[in-house]
Amino acid sequence: MLKSTPGILVDGEDNISMAGQSGVLVTINGRHTYMQKDEIVSLLSATPASAVGTVEVISNPSAQYDAQGSAGIININMDRRRADGFFMSIGSGVSYWDNLRQNTEISLSYNHNKLTLTANYSHAIGDYNYYYGMHRVQGDNTYASTTDDTDMRNTIAGNVNLEYRLIKRVLLVVALM
Numbered sequence: 781m782l783k784s785t786p787g788i789l790v791d792g793e794d795n796i797s798m799a800g801q802s803g804v805l806v807t808i809n810g811r812h813t814y815m816q817k818d819e820i821v822s823l824l825s826a827t828p829a830s831a832v833g834t835v836e837v838i839s840n841p842s843a844q845y846d847a848q849g850s851a852g853i854i855n856i857n858m859d860r861r862r863a864d865g866f867f868m869s870i871g872s873g874v875s876y877w878d879n880l881r882q883n884t885e886i887s888l889s890y891n892h893n894k895l896t897l898t899a900n901y902s903h904a905i906g907d908y909n910y911y912y913g914m915h916r917v918q919g920d921n922t923y924a925s926t927t928d929d930t931d932m933r934n935t936i937a938g939n940v941n942l943e944y945r946l947i948k949r950v951l952l953v954v955a956l957m
Contacts, residue, residue: 781829781856787837788854794821798839801851805841808856824856826900826937828887830869833859866890879930881906894945901938907931 783790788804789797794817796804806813806820813820836855869887874880883904890897913926942954 781824781827781832781835782854785835785837785854787839794818796854798837798852798854803851805853806856807853809858810855822937823939825935826902826939827858828869828871828885828900828902831859831887831898831900833857864891864893875906878909879907881908896941896943898941898943899938900940903934903936905934 782788782796787798789800791797795802796806798804806824813823815823834857836853836857838853838855841853867887867889870885872882872884874882881904883902885902886900888899908931910929910931911926912929913924915925916923940956944952946952
């Protein structure tokens with residue numbers, strides 16, 4: 781989701797930057813998450829794009845954020861439609877380029893009166909090959925350096941959230957990741 785957001789760069793090691801600067805603060809529904817980078821990556825990987833209402837990019841945060849949001853703030857507003865019932869979303873894909881890769885994303889939601897229960901699961905399994913290098917001609921000499929790299933990271937992520945609205949402006953949230 782963030783990789784397709786204009787002005788946001790997510791590199792191969794899941795570092796998030798804005799305008800070439802690191803130190804981006806990620807908030808959810810306007811609240812600080814107090815999570816480490818790998819925890820935020822895991823949470824966002826397990827959250828389907830259909831569960832996100834809007835993504836706000838704040839490139840000049842106010843002084844209240846001090847050094848935490850020095851490069852900017854990304855506020856992810858979750859979609860909070862309140863129709864009663866059971867909802868399910870499933871997405872899956874398979875690709876092949878030197879290696880077979882497969883990814884699946886499942887999202888379940890149950891809403892009833894003041895109670896909402898959601899569960900998300902995702903995985904990306906398979907190896908990714910990278911071919912890169914350098915070819916240089918200097919005078920009569922030719923220099924070539926090629927590298928074949930295989931990324932064997934397989935990721936599995938999931939979360940379960942239970943929300944109960946005590947009164948109109950008070951929401952009790954329990955989350956398991």
